[in-house]
Amino acid sequence: MRSQYCGELNSTHIDQEVTLCGWVHRRRDHGGVIFLDLRDRDGIAQVVFDPDTGEHFQRADKVRGEYVVQVKGRVRARPEGTVNPDMPTGEIEVLGKELVILNSAATPPFQLDEHQSVGEDVRLKYRYVDLRRPEMQQKLRFRSRITSAIRSYLDQNGFLDIETPILTRATPEGARDYLVPSRTHANNFFALPQSPQLFKQLLMVSGFDRYYQIAKCFRDEDLRADRQPEFTQIDIETSFMNEEEIMGMTERMISGLFSSLLNVELGSFPRMPYLEAMQRYGSDKPDLRIPLELVDVDDLMQQVDFKVFNGPANDPKGRVAALKVTGGAKLSRKQIDDYTKYISIYGARGLAWIKVNELDKGIEGLQSPIIKFMPVEIVMALMERVGAADGDIVFFGADSAKVVNESLGHLRLKLGEDLDLYTCEWAPLWVVDFPMFEEDGNGGLTSLHHPFTAPSCTPEELAQNPEKALSRAYDMVLNGCELGGGSIRIHDQAMQKTVFKVLGIEDEEAREKFGFLLDALQFGCPPHGGLAFGLDRLVMLMTGAQSIREVIAFPKTQSAACVMTEAPGTVSSAQLRELHIRLRQVEGKAE
Template identity: 50%
Template sequence: MLRTHTCGQLRKENVGETITVCGWIDSYRDHGGSLFVDLRDRYGKTQVVFTAESGPGILDTARMLRDEWVIQVTGIVAPRPEGTINPKLDTGEIEVRSRSLTVLNKCQTPPFTPSTRDLPGEDLRLKHRYIDLRRAEMQRTLILRHRMIKGMRDYFDQHNFLEIETPILGRSTPEGARDYLVPSRVHAGKFYALPQSPQLYKQILMIAGYDRYVQVARCFRDEDLRADRQPEFTQLDVEMAFVTAEDIIGIIDGLVQKLAKEVLGLDVPLPLPRMTYDEAMEKYGHDAPDLRFDMQIVDCTDLAAQTEFRVFRAAADAGLKVRGMNAKGAASKYSRSMIDEMTDWVKNDFGAKGLAWFKVEADGSLASPIAKNFAPELLAQIKDRLNGAPGDFLVFMADTFEVTCKGLYALRKKFGVDLKLYDPAKMHCSWIVEFPMFAWDPEEKTWAAMHHPFTAPRPQDLAKLDSDPAACRAIAYDLVINGSEAGGGTIRIHDQDVQQQVFRLLGIDAEKARDRFGFLLDALQFGAPPHGGIALGIDRWVMLFAGLDNIRDCIAFPKTQKASDLMTEAPGDVDLRQLRELSIQTVKPAK
């Protein structure tokens, strides 16, 4: 090693020792006769002092040092003089009196420095990621990520799971997300697909008898990005044989508790609370509600049916829903123009026709441009239904159940942030269970699998599979942390007949099924044990545990919203020769 100690290591106890440290220059302060350098590595910072005593020429060399140069210093650990102790540094009680200095590498004037207070734009950080990753905050996150993944691996190892790798080059399955494709050279015109998840492989592993499987698995989905979505992400993929949903949930409960304790020092009582999908949609408008605060959606369709207010009345008569929410004490928070903005937002983004609202006045009356359309008794009933008190802000949407869900869910989220309805340091973990098996796809005019086509229906719903698909509930469970989907899984179908029935319903005929999942269908006939599993989004877990609002900050080398890598400039052009070898011709996209 070129060093005897790291930059975060030295303490008073080391005073008098001759040591060698290496690192990057975090900052320097040139006082003429003496020069101070804060030397940084991932363990911390240590102050190095250069003076005439350092030796011939050393102070002159030190004077040339600049930010981010890489140096090696040998010196004597000395206590800092009275009054110059720096409490901001762990090593602030000592300094290294330099006796020798080696410039290991210079650095061009960097576009920004790791210690900068004005964080530059994200594009610059991504282009020079090697500098960005030197920042303490990025290091903290990546260290946290390491500890969490290690914690997961240890936990599953202790529970007798085996980590087994599955292929990256697989076969395309048009269901689900868009695949990333990899052309085959050997098979001209054919393509591999990168895995969206190791779903089929892990089921095969169950059939193969590896009854407790786990993998830290890279997954790929060629869909548009979001703050919490990358095209390339990491799942903790789990599958178990001879289990019920309770077993899977129990295992993950234990993992949540362990990591919350180890990483955040939080005590999470078990079992984690559960809510059905239907209840979540009814009360919160979403299958991953943020339960850190308790604002609930209230159905007022019956009251709407009695009003003269055309919008409400027409919706109720047409069999639509009128649902509302009470933002407690928020009446004074939102001005007329802010409400107009809110209204435009729910119209543009969620297809709402409008937003009805009331402010509860000091005398208990409801103030709103539409209030005159309501009989006073009805206003009182509406207020009571939403538990309205003076100062409250009541919002309503009249639309299909789906649209009211989307709009009110979004508003609820906004209220949560605007009104600071929860403690950001807290964590709320829960399970959403009993998802529908199928969702109607109006465009394709077919039933689509809500989760994936191998999801087992509840036994009591088997009979309804053909007669009433919408009523079928799956043995499915999603883990929700702070309103974010942190994982999801199902018990799988291990019975050929049920599998065929589900395929039929999804419009996957025997030939198609054969073509796409033939190997799984075959395997199911060779002694498949009952099995099920779950996949956790590791990047999101890190984001939630670190309290970040952006998944890119949890990934060493993330992609931009247009899925490019600003550092490597991927995706890039390839030689014509490479294309020829792959039997590929590119076509300029039509303008």
């Protein structure tokens, strides 16, 4: 039905006869001559209809925005003075000869070029209209280019694209499963996969050596700007490669992606141990574009009478840290109060601060509501510890290490954004040497990544001192965003059983939940490892989008609902009976 896409036309097509199909982006009537801006996925072309085209002119006069039409005409150069340098097709226009209305359109719920004036819920309800916007089409086309380039890279490096099941069984991977009731197996449930983790490990046992998949994954968890209940992973697993080899291979993949699609050279990816990342930045995914760092001052605060500081300083699980902001003394009291309110989201009960006005004057040159509670020598030692200078402000966090890391870590990011402290555009790194386990809040331990991650010690050493064990895990971080994470996996049955026991999973439970994996490990499982990249997050970063909802064709809302299809929805009593399900009443309503 068409000879070209609208956005493909340029001066080389002048005097050619073309046939275009698309949507009427805008209609203008200029003194009896009708201009139609015709839009398709490649761009917009201006079409001109003169009155001498008869019935076709009359049709052009009737069309309105978002009508679907077919146009036949001749490409010509735009008259002098009407060239639009801001449009790829701005040098030419199409002199229309024939117009066919393929479908009319009701008035859209919002104008495509005025989408920002409507709420996101309206845009998501009419997502098929929202997706017509050129910027949305560009993002999704760019997403397609990313997946194409990744497939090409992995294919060239000997990886096989293998699909794994969507219907599987529930396994503990750190989030709630989406459960699917079985009609044929009464009172039993499938689960949608949180990741293809166990199946890709079994593919390594099967000898496929190198696997990848652009995989749909599902997690029933609270949402944020970079989270969705269903998301897409670039899933990779390989045998007979160690950490450095896997990191090097995937680092080249991501670097090549940025180079070819954005003309950006990411440079080297430094390695940073988890403990160092937490100490210096309060985060295991630090944004290295921001030069601010946390400085430990526990030792200075252990002897002061100020309980806000000496309590956490003397608590083995506490932390007192300082964050110096160069030039930050210009911050107003209202701005400081706003930052205090901001970090309360992360559990902080306050935000202590010292402004450095004239350091040479000693304590008299400092401004703060807290210095009266501390000896002069301690205050000056603090200034020396953080390298303070005139015009700086020093913020303090004092609480449990978790609260201090989260609050000051996020304050660091907020200050970097508000004060435009970025030193570069892109800052990649690998975070390595993660702990195997963390406390679960109930006196036990839980896996920091997942229970199939290999530790960097023997089973005996792991059983004796699990709290100190490090894992062979690695996360790729870019601009404070975790692009992907992975690890060397456990390929030995004895080690896997030891990890399960540390996690409180006894033999009987392990056999029930993971018997197939334990069996596979005793039939010649090779050393293997891999990682998974969040495709949605990667596209969000590369396109500069503010949310992954902007780079997913049909995303869910913050409440994990689809306002367009009204999912999730109710089902009939007959369907429930077939599935052996009876609803219970919750607060007067059927759940």
